[in-house]
Amino acid sequence: MLKIAVVGSGPSGFYTAEALLKSSKAEVDMLERLPVPYGLVRYGVAPDHPKLKLPATTYARTAALSGFRFVGGVTVGKDVSVEELRDAYHAVVFCCGAETDRELGIPGENLPGSHAATAFVGWYNGHPDFLQHSFDLTQEQVVIIGQGNVAADVCRILAKPVDDLRQTDIAEHALQALAESRVREIHIIGRRGPAQAKFTDKELRELGEIPQACVSLDPADLVLDPASAKEIEDPRGQTAAWNMALLREFASRPLAQARRRIHFRFLESPVALYGGQNLGGAVLEKNRLEGFPFGQRALGTGVTARLDCGLLFRSVGYKGLEMPGLPFDERRGIIPNREGRVIRDGLPLTGMYCAGWIKRGPSGIIGTNRADAVETANHLLTDMHTNASLPSKAGASVLLPMLASRGLRCTSFEDWLKIDAAEIARGAEAGKPREKFVRIKDMLDIVSHQAAA
Amino acid sequence: MATLVTDNCDLCRFTDCVTVCPMVCFHADDKMLYIDPVVCIDCGACIPVCPVRAIYEVKNLPPDKHHWIAINAERSAALPLITDKSQPLPGALERKKQLGF
Numbered sequence: 001m002l003k004i005a006v007v008g009s010g011p012s013g014f015y016t017a018e019a020l021l022k023s024s025k026a027e028v029d030m031l032e033r034l035p036v037p038y039g040l041v042r043y044g045v046a047p048d049h050p051k052l053k054l055p056a057t058t059y060a061r062t063a064a065l066s067g068f069r070f071v072g073g074v075t076v077g078k079d080v081s082v083e084e085l086r087d088a089y090h091a092v093v094f095c096c097g098a099e100t101d102r103e104l105g106i107p108g109e110n111l112p113g114s115h116a117a118t119a120f121v122g123w124y125n126g127h128p129d130f131l132q133h134s135f136d137l138t139q140e141q142v143v144i145i146g147q148g149n150v151a152a153d154v155c156r157i158l159a160k161p162v163d164d165l166r167q168t169d170i171a172e173h174a175l176q177a178l179a180e181s182r183v184r185e186i187h188i189i190g191r192r193g194p195a196q197a198k199f200t201d202k203e204l205r206e207l208g209e210i211p212q213a214c215v216s217l218d219p220a221d222l223v224l225d226p227a228s229a230k231e232i233e234d235p236r237g238q239t240a241a242w243n244m245a246l247l248r249e250f251a252s253r254p255l256a257q258a259r260r261r262i263h264f265r266f267l268e269s270p271v272a273l274y275g276g277q278n279l280g281g282a283v284l285e286k287n288r289l290e291g292f293p294f295g296q297r298a299l300g301t302g303v304t305a306r307l308d309c310g311l312l313f314r315s316v317g318y319k320g321l322e323m324p325g326l327p328f329d330e331r332r333g334i335i336p337n338r339e340g341r342v343i344r345d346g347l348p349l350t351g352m353y354c355a356g357w358i359k360r361g362p363s364g365i366i367g368t369n370r371a372d373a374v375e376t377a378n379h380l381l382t383d384m385h386t387n388a389s390l391p392s393k394a395g396a397s398v399l400l401p402m403l404a405s406r407g408l409r410c411t412s413f414e415d416w417l418k419i420d421a422a423e424i425a426r427g428a429e430a431g432k433p434r435e436k437f438v439r440i441k442d443m444l445d446i447v448s449h450q451a452a453a
Numbered sequence: 454m455a456t457l458v459t460d461n462c463d464l465c466r467f468t469d470c471v472t473v474c475p476m477v478c479f480h481a482d483d484k485m486l487y488i489d490p491v492v493c494i495d496c497g498a499c500i501p502v503c504p505v506r507a508i509y510e511v512k513n514l515p516p517d518k519h520h521w522i523a524i525n526a527e528r529s530a531a532l533p534l535i536t537d538k539s540q541p542l543p544g545a546l547e548r549k550k551q552l553g554f
Contacts, residue, residue, distance in 0.1 A: 011475070051494040055475040202497055202510065235506060235554060242513060364473075367498030371472035374537075 001067075002026040002384055003395035005089040007076045010039020012356025012369040013095035014059040017068060019377035026381070027067035029089070029396050031080075034128065035072040035411040035443045036419060037063075039097060041366065042436075043127040046153040047168035048160065050433065055366055063413045069396055071403070072411035073440075079408055080399070082325030082352075088398045090390060091351040091380050094326070094335060094342070095373070098318035098357040102333075104145065107272045109314075112136075113279030117144065117154045117315035124157055124178075126171030126436040136278070137181040139310030143282055145270055146315035147190035149365075152203040154313050158183050159213045159260045169427065169434045186262050187307060191269045191287055191298040194221060194247050195228040200365075201242035207262055208250050214258035215250040221266045222247055230293040237294075271304060273312065281308035318362040326352065334361055340376030341383070353380050415447040422446045455490035456497060457525040459518045461507035461552055462486055465545040468538045470499035470508060480532040484542070489529035490522075505552050 002025055006013050009032040020026040036042065038056050045052045063070060074080060076096075085092045101116045103109060113136060122130035142158060144151045157165070162179045170178075190197050197204070208215050222244070224232070232241040247264065268284040275281065284305055287298040319333020327344040329336045335354045336343050342352035355376040356369045364372075384390060403410055411419075419437065426435035437443045458470075462485040470486065471479045478492035479499075488499075488508075500508045509515075511522065 052496055054494050058476060200497060201513070202495075205512070238506070239501065365496055365498050367473040367475035367496055370475060371469075371502075374472060 002090045002381075002390075003088075003393045004028050004380070005085050005092045005395075005399075006030045006095055007085075007092060008032065008039060008095035008097060008356070008358075009037035009070065009072075010095065010097055010356065010369075011041060011055065011059075011366045012097070012359075012373050013039065013093075014062050015370040015373035016093050016095055016355045016377050018058075018062040018065075019374045020380070021062065021065045021067050023377070023381055025384075027069075027395065029069045029071055029399065031074050031076055031085075032070065032072045033075045035440060035447075036416055037070060037072065037413070043122060043125045045125075045366075046121075046157060047125065047170035048156065048165060050168065052366065053169075068413070070411070070413035070416065071396075071399070072416065073444075074403055074408055074410055077324045079403065079406060082323060084402070085399075086351055088394050089351070090384060090393050091353060093340075093376060093380065094323060094352075094354040094358055095356045096320065096323065096358050098333060098362040099321045100319055100333075101314070102317035102319060104270055104314050104316065106270055108274055108279075111273055111275045111279040112277070113139070113275065113310055114273055114312045114314070117146070117150050117313040118318070120154055120157075120313055121150065124170055124174035126174075126438040128438060128440050131173075131438055135177065136311055137177055137183060140182055140184040141281075141307075141309040141311070142183050142186045143270075143307060143309040143312040144186065144188045144315060145282075145312065146198075146317075147188060147264075148198040148315060149200060149203045151188055151313075151315040152199050152207060154315065155186055155188050155262060156203075156206060156210065158186055159207070159210050159262055161210075161212050161259070164211065167431050167433075169432055169436060171436060171438055172430075173438070183311075184260055186260065187265055187309070188262060189265045189268050189270075189284065191267070192296065193224065193228055193266050193289060194264070195224055195232050195237070195240045195244060196289075196296065197240075197243055197266075199243060201239055201246060204243050204246050208246065210260075210262075212259040213262060214256045214260075215253065215262050215264065217247060217251050217264040219251045221264075222251060225289055227289065227291065227293045227296055231296075234293065267298065269298065269300065271300070274306070279310055279312055281306055282312060283307075318357070320358040332361055334358055340372075340379050409444060411444070411447060419443050419446050455488060455493045455522075455525075456495055456499065456508060456510050457488050457490070457514070457521050458486050459507050459509060459514075459521045461505040462503070464542055464548050465505050465507070466539075467504050467541045467545060467549075468535065469502040469504065471535050472538050473498040473502055477534060477536050478529070479535050480529040481535040482528065482532050486535065487525045487528040487532065490526050505549050505554050
């Protein structure tokens with residue numbers, strides 16, 4: 001039986017585990033930094049998108065397969081090295097996602113009031129790493145830089161009436177802060193044109209359906225250059241065509257009184273943020289597009305304008321973090337690989353694999369990672385099958401005592417099920433599907449309390 | 454609301470969609486695929502990967518294809534799940550060309 005370590009318990013980790021376990025040739029130990037599983041399904045998917053969290057039900061089925069083990073609360077690269085995992089397992093699959101975000105790289109970026117969108121997402125989703133963050137929701141003017149689905153999530157959470165969030169699994173601290181929100185105007189800014197906005201049409205449509213909020217955009221922005229017009233006529237531009245139809249419908253709506261207003265702005269890039277003690281606003285440069293259909297780039301025109309705002313979120317891309325002991329592609333923010341086989345200096349590293357966002361960058365949606373993980377798992381199984389002289393490996397029988405000797409308190413999947421049940425019970429009191437524990441200590445207390453009882 | 458497979462899949466059955474479904478909710482007969490609307494979470498992962506653009510979200514469904522909503526519901530309930538990619542049907546590539554893709 002092959003002993004495989006999977007690092008990370010988000011979608012790509014679980015799809016990798018599923019593919020390996022279903023081959024009946026492997027046992028999988030899944031290592032997760034937090035005591036609880038599911039990665040971006042738990043901490044990335046917006047609380048008002050409960051259906052998109054349902055893939056977790058399929059992950060729980062994978063966890064119930066024979067040969068699966070969850071080891072929560074262990075950080076690979078810190079608590080245990082890549083080298084130690086390589087010694088204990090036949091192969092290691094890194095599914096650790098894109099854990100950090102790209103910066104704007106402009107003056108003023110670190111003014112108080114300028115944030116990574118991911119920090120806001122982690123905060124409202126109750127991620128333990130983001131508890132200390134605070135966001136000044138007394139500001140009336142908010143700018144979001146970027147037009148992808150994370151930008152849309154942030155915009156929607158800011159624009160929605162707080163009562164529409166009360167029956168979700170949003171963190172209680174976020175619900176309290178949002179209840180006091182004075183946000184009125186939200187500007188969502190893309191460096192390219194409306195045909196290049198990265199929203200899925202579904203996310204964009206939702207922004208036009210928020211109660212007590214209205215959408216606004218300059219109809220002149222919807223006049224497409226010839227290359228963009230070609231893009232939306234092409235089958236590859238289907239989502240862009242649907243987006244354009246939605247934006248045209250938004251633009252045709254009569255002006256309405258509303259509590260909050262979402263402004264879509266295109267062909268603008270921030271070149272500086274200004275302010276004193278706090279963020280005061282952004283200097284935006286007008287762009288023009290240059291290039292062939294599907295290869296158009298935004299080029300600055302030198303024309304700038306100021307947009308006052310006291311709160312700004314950047315959502316311009318994500319990248320993985322370098323794992324000590326593994327090669328890293330700094331520019332793309334991924335582990336260099338060929339179809340999931342980790343490569344160093346052009347050659348595959350024996351027994352080292354990757355899947356998901358750390359393999360291909362932050363693209364696609366949850367399901368995209370299933371096909372991606374199956375590709376990696378199939379290569380791994382082929383490689384192991386062709387290697388006739390596989391040594392036996394100790395796997396968890398070495399790893400778990402090693403982790404215990406280092407003072408780590410690891411959680412099992414059974415422990416998670418206890419935490420899960422406790423969260424659901426807490427939520428029921430408030431009419432929520434669950435109330436997450438946001439402190440690691442509180443998660444572990446549930447486990448030890450129940451063990452003692 | 455859900456996402457559903459329409460007539461372009463008929464006699465193609467490329468099954469790329471099956472590989473990206475996070476819920477595993479595709480069902481198959483000898484000719485084409487169907488989505489179980491009870492299990493589908495409407496994430497849309499399958500829509501862009503279909504080589505013949507057979508899959509629609511209900512909100513983008515052309516009016517002449519509305520009968521496919523009921524067909525997907527009925528057929529998916531009666532047919533076995535398909536969990537992995539399989540070979541396209543013989544003639545799928547020619548049919549793809551005919552359909553203009």
